[in-house]
Amino acid sequence: MNMNTRNRETALVVFSGGQDSTTCLLWALKRYREVVAVSFDYGQRHREELACAKEIAQQLDVEWHVLDMSLLNQLAPNSLTREGISVDQEAPEEGPPNSVVDGRNMLFLTFAAVFAKQRSITDLVTGVSQSDFSGYPDCRDVFIKSLNATLNLAMDTTFCIETPLMWIDKADTWRLAQELGGLELVKEKTLTCYNGVRGDGCGHCPSCTLRRKGYEEFLARYRKDEV
Amino acid sequence: MNMNTRNRETALVVFSGGQDSTTCLLWALKRYREVVAVSFDYGQRHREELACAKEIAQQLDVEWHVLDMSLLNQLAPNSLTREGISVDQEAPEEGPPNSVVDGRNMLFLTFAAVFAKQRSITDLVTGVSQSDFSGYPDCRDVFIKSLNATLNLAMDTTFCIETPLMWIDKADTWRLAQELGGLELVKEKTLTCYNGVRGDGCGHCPSCTLRRKGYEEFLARYRKDEV
Numbered sequence: 001m002n003m004n005t006r007n008r009e010t011a012l013v014v015f016s017g018g019q020d021s022t023t024c025l026l027w028a029l030k031r032y033r034e035v036v037a038v039s040f041d042y043g044q045r046h047r048e049e050l051a052c053a054k055e056i057a058q059q060l061d062v063e064w065h066v067l068d069m070s071l072l073n074q075l076a077p078n079s080l081t082r083e084g085i086s087v088d089q090e091a092p093e094e095g096p097p098n099s100v101v102d103g104r105n106m107l108f109l110t111f112a113a114v115f116a117k118q119r120s121i122t123d124l125v126t127g128v129s130q131s132d133f134s135g136y137p138d139c140r141d142v143f144i145k146s147l148n149a150t151l152n153l154a155m156d157t158t159f160c161i162e163t164p165l166m167w168i169d170k171a172d173t174w175r176l177a178q179e180l181g182g183l184e185l186v187k188e189k190t191l192t193c194y195n196g197v198r199g200d201g202c203g204h205c206p207s208c209t210l211r212r213k214g215y216e217e218f219l220a221r222y223r224k225d226e227v
Numbered sequence: 228m229n230m231n232t233r234n235r236e237t238a239l240v241v242f243s244g245g246q247d248s249t250t251c252l253l254w255a256l257k258r259y260r261e262v263v264a265v266s267f268d269y270g271q272r273h274r275e276e277l278a279c280a281k282e283i284a285q286q287l288d289v290e291w292h293v294l295d296m297s298l299l300n301q302l303a304p305n306s307l308t309r310e311g312i313s314v315d316q317e318a319p320e321e322g323p324p325n326s327v328v329d330g331r332n333m334l335f336l337t338f339a340a341v342f343a344k345q346r347s348i349t350d351l352v353t354g355v356s357q358s359d360f361s362g363y364p365d366c367r368d369v370f371i372k373s374l375n376a377t378l379n380l381a382m383d384t385t386f387c388i389e390t391p392l393m394w395i396d397k398a399d400t401w402r403l404a405q406e407l408g409g410l411e412l413v414k415e416k417t418l419t420c421y422n423g424v425r426g427d428g429c430g431h432c433p434s435c436t437l438r439r440k441g442y443e444e445f446l447a448r449y450r451k452d453e454v
Contacts, residue, residue, distance in 0.1 A: 067302075071295050075341050103341045106381040110337060114302045114330045143380040150373040154333040156364040 006158050010034040011123040012116045014108055015064070017053030018192045019211060020127030020165055023173055026180040027164045028125050029060065037062050038115060040108055042069040042101075046196035056189050067111055072101055105138035106147060113151045113159055122159050129165040129173075141166055170214025171221050178222075187215075233385050237261040238350040239343045241335055242291070244280030245419045246438060247354030247392055250400055253407040254391045255352050256287060264289050265342060267335055269296040269328075273423035283416050294338055299328055332365035333374060340378045340386055349386050356392040356400075368393055397441025398448050405449075414442075 011028045015021045015037035028035045039053045050066060057064035105128060112124055128139040137143060141163070148161045165173055177186040193201030193208050201208035238255045242248045242264035255262045266280045277293060284291035332355060339351055355366040364370060368390070375388045392400055404413040420428030420435050428435035 068298050071298070071338070072341075075294075075338070075345065102344050102382050103337060103378075106337055106377070107334075107341070110330060110333055111298070111302065114299075114334070117329050118302065137383040138381040140380065143377070146373070146377040146380050150333070150370070150377040151330070153367065153370040153373050154365040155329050 006122045006160055007120060008032070008123065010036065010119075010121045011125050011162070012112055012119070012121045013037045013062075013125040014112050014127070015039050015053055015057070016127075017049055017056055017190060018127075019177075019186055019190045020129065020173060022056055022186050022190045023177045023180070023182070024125050024127040024164055025056070025060065025062065026177060026182040026185075028162075029062070030180060032123070035062050036119065036121065037064045038112055039064070039066050040069040040072075040111070041066050042104075043073040046191070048196045048198070049191055052189065052191040052198060056185070059185070059189070065115070067115065069107065069111070072104065072107060075101075103138065105136075106143075109147060109161065110151065113155065116159070117155055117157055122157065123162055124159060125162045125164070127165050128163055129168065131165075131167060131169045169217075170210060171217035174215055174218035175222055178218075233349045233387055234347060235259070235350065237263065237346075237348045238352050238389070239339055239346070239348045240264045240289075240352040241339050241354070242266050242280055242284070243354075244276055244283055244417060245354075246404075246413055246417045247356065247400060249283055249413050249417045250404045250407070250409070251352050251354040251391055252283070252287065252289065253404060253409040253412075255389075256289070257407060259350070262289050263346065263348065264291045265339055266291070266293050267296040267299075267338070268293050269331075270300040273418070275423045275425070276418055279416065279418040279425060283412070286412070286416070292342070294342065296334065296338065299331065299334060302328075330365065332363075332370075336374060336388065337378065340382065343386070344382055344384055349384065350389060351386060352389045352391070354392050355390055356395065358392075358394060358396045396444075397437060398444035401442055401445035402449055405445075 009032060011032040013021065013025050013028050013035060015025055016039060025035065025037060037053070037057050039050055041050060044050070054064060109124065109126060116122065116124055128144060130139060130141050144161055144163055144166070148159060151159050164176070168176065174183065177183050188199045191198045192211050194205035195202040201211065203212070236259060238259040240248065240252050240255050240262060242252055243266060252262065252264060264280070264284050266277055268277060271277070281291060336351065336353060343349065343351055355371060357366060357368050371388055371390055375386060378386050391403070395403065401410065404410050415426045418425045419438050421432040422429040428438065430439070
């Protein structure tokens with residue numbers, strides 16, 4: 001295969017088992033003939049996250065791989081991977097929340113791209129969203145575009161990073177899952193809760209609050225159209 | 228420290244213990260008050276490479292770290308890391324030599340940047356050279372500049388990637404080592420040989436041939452000036 005042309009038949013989805021990446025996996029399954037999902041093991045505090053990703057991949061009959069990113073934890077100690085550090089219950093007034101691992105998305109996407117090239121896959125799908133920009137510089141569209149160009153130069157290949165959620169908010173992410181026929185799957189099987197509880201989660205951590213607010217907004221925005 | 232300004236006092240050198248990166252280490256020691264060196268353990272066939280890097284760092288009194296990049300080997304099997312694959316004795320007619328690990332420089336520099344940010348270091352030094360471009364897309368200047376921009380966006384920081392060897396050939400790299408007072412050190416202590424022999428090496432692998440040709444060219448080009 002000539003790696004300077006895009007292969008539109010296969011996609012590699014960066015997949016954590018959360019709401020966003022599960023919605024992206026459903027999106028990819030509608031658009032590509034073949035979909036491969038890759039998750040990263042970076043010593044997450046909740047091992048449940050990988051179990052959750054595995055189950056969803058199995059349920060959707062998607063080829064699934066885990067890549068070891070334990071070095072990430074070694075480089076950038078943070079509250080999502082170290083037991084001893086508490087997650088901010090509310091976002092800090094300035095700067096990113098303390099759950100940030102610097103450069104994490106860049107490393108994940110770069111590893112995913114190396115993996116993809118081994119398989120002659122040129123389309124990478126990631127659930128990052130600028131709407132959702134909570135102080136993470138590597139969720140911005142400008143970063144993703146710059147990274148795409150850099151990956152192409154690094155490996156002399158035409159990667160296309162697809163970001164179906166880049167410009168939509170949490171309510172429209174629920175709407176997208178519904179359109180893709182996966183609303184119940186996303187609501188019940190995904191894990192976004194900082195305390196490691198699947199589905200609706202613990203109900204009180206910042207991630208559960210954000211998820212619930214998005215869902216309520218989704219109901220308010222769309223359900224009335226359907227009555 | 229404000230990470231949007233450049234710290235010109237400290238540099239992080241990506242350091243393999245070879246001719247090029249040792250010359251870069253000497254270069255950095257002249258220009259910065261503090262120099263830190265980082266090497267990568269990616270399951271190199273020659274463990275000697277890391278031992279060599281350690282000894283040179285000790286001799287130059289430079290703080291030295293090894294980062295585990297074993298995942299790289301898992302992703303991209305190749306002839307420098309797998310015992311079973313022989314290195315091309317001559318460069319293939321087309322395309323990069325089979326010792327390439329796709330995206331290797333990008334991963335090394337990105338990990339180095341994450342490490343640097345933890346230490347509030349903004350200057351990264353690497354020995355890549357476009358003159359030396361033997362089919363490796365991630366040694367090109369355009370790649371390094373694109374990567375620099377992407378790293379800055381990813382981590383909201385002002386990194387400066389310094390590439391002292393980008394536009395000079397092997398002969399001028401020897402000349403630079405001489406100017407920096409390190410000609411004997413580079414000639415005797417560094418390891419570039421594919422067969423793991425320090426200094427002048429085995430004498431017959433492609434890397435030894437390139438190194439010797441560069442040294443002979445250096446002698447021819449400059450020694451006459453000094454008589």
